[in-house]
Amino acid sequence: MTIKISRRVMLLGSAGLAAGGLAAGRIAAPAIAQNAPIRLGGLTTLEGPFATGGQDAYRCIQMELERINHTVGGRKIEFVRESSNAQADVALARARKLVEQDNVDIILGPLSGAEGIALRDYSRTLSGKTIVNGSSGASDTTLRNPSPNFFRFSTDGTQWMAGLGRHVYQTLGIREVAVTAGDYAFPYAQVFGFNLEFCRLGGRATHYWAPLGTTDFTSQIAQINRSNAGAIVVVHGGTDGLAFMTQYAQAGGNKPLIGGSIMADQTMLSARGPHRRVMIGMISGGPIADVIDDPTWRDFVERYRKRWLNEGGFQSPSIHGVNYTTNLYGILHALKAVDGDLSNNQAAFQQALAKAEITAPTGATVKLDHNRQAISDIFLNRIEERQGNAQVVAFDRARAINQTLGMPEEQFLKLGAPSRDNPGCVA
Amino acid sequence: MRSAAATWSLLGVLALLALPWLLAQVLPAGQAQFWTANILGRAIVFGIIAMSLTFLATYGGFVSLAQMMIAGVAGYVLAIFVDGAVPRIVGGLGYSLAVPLGLVAATAMGLLVGAISVRTRDIYLLMITLALAMGVFRFVETNIAWFNGYEGIRNVVGPAMPGFDVRDPMVFYHVALGTAALLYFGVLYLVRSPFGLVLQGIRDNPRRVAALGYSVALHRIAAFGVAGFIAGCGGTLSTIYNIGISPGTIGLGATVNVLIMSVIGGLGHPVGAFIGSLIFTVFDTFAATIYDRDRFNTLIGLVFLVIVLVSPDGAIGIGARLRRLLAAGRR
Numbered sequence: 171m172t173i174k175i176s177r178r179v180m181l182l183g184s185a186g187l188a189a190g191g192l193a194a195g196r197i198a199a200p201a202i203a204q205n206a207p208i209r210l211g212g213l214t215t216l217e218g219p220f221a222t223g224g225q226d227a228y229r230c231i232q233m234e235l236e237r238i239n240h241t242v243g244g245r246k247i248e249f250v251r252e253s254s255n256a257q258a259d260v261a262l263a264r265a266r267k268l269v270e271q272d273n274v275d276i277i278l279g280p281l282s283g284a285e286g287i288a289l290r291d292y293s294r295t296l297s298g299k300t301i302v303n304g305s306s307g308a309s310d311t312t313l314r315n316p317s318p319n320f321f322r323f324s325t326d327g328t329q330w331m332a333g334l335g336r337h338v339y340q341t342l343g344i345r346e347v348a349v350t351a352g353d354y355a356f357p358y359a360q361v362f363g364f365n366l367e368f369c370r371l372g373g374r375a376t377h378y379w380a381p382l383g384t385t386d387f388t389s390q391i392a393q394i395n396r397s398n399a400g401a402i403v404v405v406h407g408g409t410d411g412l413a414f415m416t417q418y419a420q421a422g423g424n425k426p427l428i429g430g431s432i433m434a435d436q437t438m439l440s441a442r443g444p445h446r447r448v449m450i451g452m453i454s455g456g457p458i459a460d461v462i463d464d465p466t467w468r469d470f471v472e473r474y475r476k477r478w479l480n481e482g483g484f485q486s487p488s489i490h491g492v493n494y495t496t497n498l499y500g501i502l503h504a505l506k507a508v509d510g511d512l513s514n515n516q517a518a519f520q521q522a523l524a525k526a527e528i529t530a531p532t533g534a535t536v537k538l539d540h541n542r543q544a545i546s547d548i549f550l551n552r553i554e555e556r557q558g559n560a561q562v563v564a565f566d567r568a569r570a571i572n573q574t575l576g577m578p579e580e581q582f583l584k585l586g587a588p589s590r591d592n593p594g595c596v597a
Numbered sequence: 598m599r600s601a602a603a604t605w606s607l608l609g610v611l612a613l614l615a616l617p618w619l620l621a622q623v624l625p626a627g628q629a630q631f632w633t634a635n636i637l638g639r640a641i642v643f644g645i646i647a648m649s650l651t652f653l654a655t656y657g658g659f660v661s662l663a664q665m666m667i668a669g670v671a672g673y674v675l676a677i678f679v680d681g682a683v684p685r686i687v688g689g690l691g692y693s694l695a696v697p698l699g700l701v702a703a704t705a706m707g708l709l710v711g712a713i714s715v716r717t718r719d720i721y722l723l724m725i726t727l728a729l730a731m732g733v734f735r736f737v738e739t740n741i742a743w744f745n746g747y748e749g750i751r752n753v754v755g756p757a758m759p760g761f762d763v764r765d766p767m768v769f770y771h772v773a774l775g776t777a778a779l780l781y782f783g784v785l786y787l788v789r790s791p792f793g794l795v796l797q798g799i800r801d802n803p804r805r806v807a808a809l810g811y812s813v814a815l816h817r818i819a820a821f822g823v824a825g826f827i828a829g830c831g832g833t834l835s836t837i838y839n840i841g842i843s844p845g846t847i848g849l850g851a852t853v854n855v856l857i858m859s860v861i862g863g864l865g866h867p868v869g870a871f872i873g874s875l876i877f878t879v880f881d882t883f884a885a886t887i888y889d890r891d892r893f894n895t896l897i898g899l900v901f902l903v904i905v906l907v908s909p910d911g912a913i914g915i916g917a918r919l920r921r922l923l924a925a926g927r928r
Contacts, residue, residue, distance in 0.1 A: 217894065251885075252885060253885060253893070255845075255850070257843065257845030257846075257848070257850075258748070258749060258751075258839075258841070258843045258845060259839045259842075259843065259845055259846050260845065262839055262840070263635070263639070263881075263882075266631070266634075266635050267631070267635065267882055270627050270628070270630060270631035270634075270635060271627075271628060271631045271635070271882070273627060283748070284747055284748045284749065284843055284845075287748060287751060288751065288839075288840070288841070288843075291751055291752055291840055291841070292840065295764065295840075308748075315683065353738075353739060353746060353747060354746060354747030354748060355747065355748050379739075381735070381738050381739055381747065382747055587684075589741055589746075590741055590746075591741060
């Protein structure tokens with residue numbers, strides 16, 4: 171008898187759930203009319219190892235949308251937030267919800283590499299929708315099998331290392347490094363970019379890989395401290411990077427540090443702990459720095475501080491925040507160019523995106539290549555102590571870096587995709 | 598009573614068959630599709646995986662945390678061998694061969710998990726199956742040559758013939774529903790067969806079953822094999838649904854999610870798995886809409902806590918409780 175009743179309850183229950191869904195569906199009717207608001211879906215990570223970066227991305231987007239009063243090309247913008255946990259299948263489920271349930275026209279996101287590749291594949295199955303990258307930086311997302319409606323106004327992990335390998339070899343005169351990096355797409359791309367210059371000049375690199383989410387680096391640190399490496403290249407992200415640096419400082423490490431792009435960032439420097447001591451003087455490459463001698467950047471930082479310093483913001487916007495903002499600028503620029511016209515399966519809008527030439531919050535000019543990937547400026551940075559705070563200061567700037575670091579695309583593609591077995595150290 | 602249960606189940610399946618058309622009548626086109634593919638379809642796929650756990654727990658008394666991992670084995674084998682997956686690991690097989698291969702692998706993994714854990718029970722069984730699941734997860738996450746590490750294998754788009762493209766949400770939904778119905782009635786049939794009766798005997802008193810001359814160990818391993826096959830079906834569908842598979846799909850979070858679905862649905866009957874997965878999917882999808890975006894996991898946690906507090910035997914237990922209350926009121 172129990173079974174019989176339970177079935178009835180199941181039917182009743184699902185009917186109730188369905189009814190609830192219907193009610194929700196009625197409220198969020200789709201925006202079809204041309205003067206209806208444009209629905210922009212945000213996808214970032216508010217859970218998992220990149221939660222702080224994801225929060226900052228939403229801070230920057232909210233600030234920039236507030237600045238234009240949520241209006242562009244004569245149309246209102248409605249921003250719908252979603253959250254993933256840096257896993258590809260979760261990002262995919264959330265993106266589907268944004269497109270099919272929330273009826274967004276454009277998705278701005280995601281944050282991490284594998285999510286980016288999953289969303290690129292998903293974008294191919296969509297028509298009349300556009301996905302513009304958030305902060306994900308795997309090079310394959312746009313380099314191999316690019317999708318016609320996936321755009322990236324931010325530079326990728328390989329681009330971010332432009333000039334760093336040369337600086338370490340030529341200016342610092344270091345011939346051998348230990349590379350400790352996360353075992354996934356983004357660090358592969360970064361290590362590849364570093365090695366491309368460093369190994370080509372004659373440098374030697376030993377690699378130590380650790381999966382994303384590693385908390386114990388002590389054995390790795392012991393090996394590195396015993397080795398002949400003249401410097402350590404650290405390419406971890408989020409909480410992993412913090413764990414490595416903390417343990418390195420506690421182990422009394424004193425080799426010069428070269429950082430990946432998401433290491434030298436306010437998400438790291440604003441965290442308390444012994445890692446701050448060893449990080450002073452660290453050299454890194456990336457699309458942003460805290461201090462850049464550029465009026466556009468100073469203005470952006472000032473507005474960011476005014477808006478967010480008292481509401482949990484950082485001293486200076488994070489790399490994820492800036493990447494999301496750069497991509498948002500691309501969207502806004504194209505929307506303005508077509509007067510908010512998303513008709514005809516967004517054809518005009520996507521053309522405007524492909525042709526857009528914008529100025530990123532850092533003051534860098536951004537334009538897209540034939541794969542809809544950004545060509546932009548990269549900064550060489552050093553972490554300095556200023557007014558009692560650790561700050562990332564840009565001391566050099568490489569202009570108009572493309573995705574193949576200046577190499578002809580065919581030759582670059584022949585090197586193969588970055589992976590732990592192909593870290594870019596080819597003679 | 599048995600036939601009544603089967604009738605109700607059939608009615609339920611028929612209602613689910615008609616539901617997409619019903620939804621299309623009352624919802625805007627995009628939303629009907631979303632509900633069909635991404636709420637109901639996803640719930641059914643996860644329900645299949647949860648049912649493999651419910652089957653083991655209800656009729657054998659074994660709570661296995663390895664079921665999501667076993668589902669992932671089917672997904673990974675499919676992704677490794679099927680043509681068109683990116684990156685190409687082995688490739689060369691069509692879906693008609695790669696899918697059965699994945700199911701065989703999942704069944705074999707089920708048998709292996711059953712064999713390894715054959716001497717354990719209760720909390721120890723839970724721990725050993727969790728350890729196996731995490732071991733496979735970590736291996737898959739760090740192995741590039743076979744599993745492409747953290748990124749996983751993408752572009753497993755599913756079979757497509759003229760008039761039958763699995764990427765079409767309607768087709769996918771009906772394939773998933775058909776698979777789920779077959780497995781569901783298969784389980785109901787199996788537990789009334791001699792094998793199923795012995796299994797329930799093992800649950801209630803393994804010593805007595807052994808004294809009657811049955812091999813407890815072999816029956817246990819076989820039950821894990823059956824559960825492995827069921828989980829494999831779910832894993833295959835979920836891989837096609839996700840257009841690929843990555844380690845996150847079989848990680849600790851996913852493993853726990855399957856357990857949550859089974860528990861909130863109720864471990865008393867296989868249908869609990871599907872109720873649980875539907876509740877889970879609805880909250881997982883809409884919690885961020887209903888509640889603060891930064892804290893929506895709190896809402897999900899609270900809902901599950903309430904269900905388990907109010908009714909320790911899950912959603913299907915709530916029905917039984919209500920009925921008893923009503924009967925008491927009438928008296």
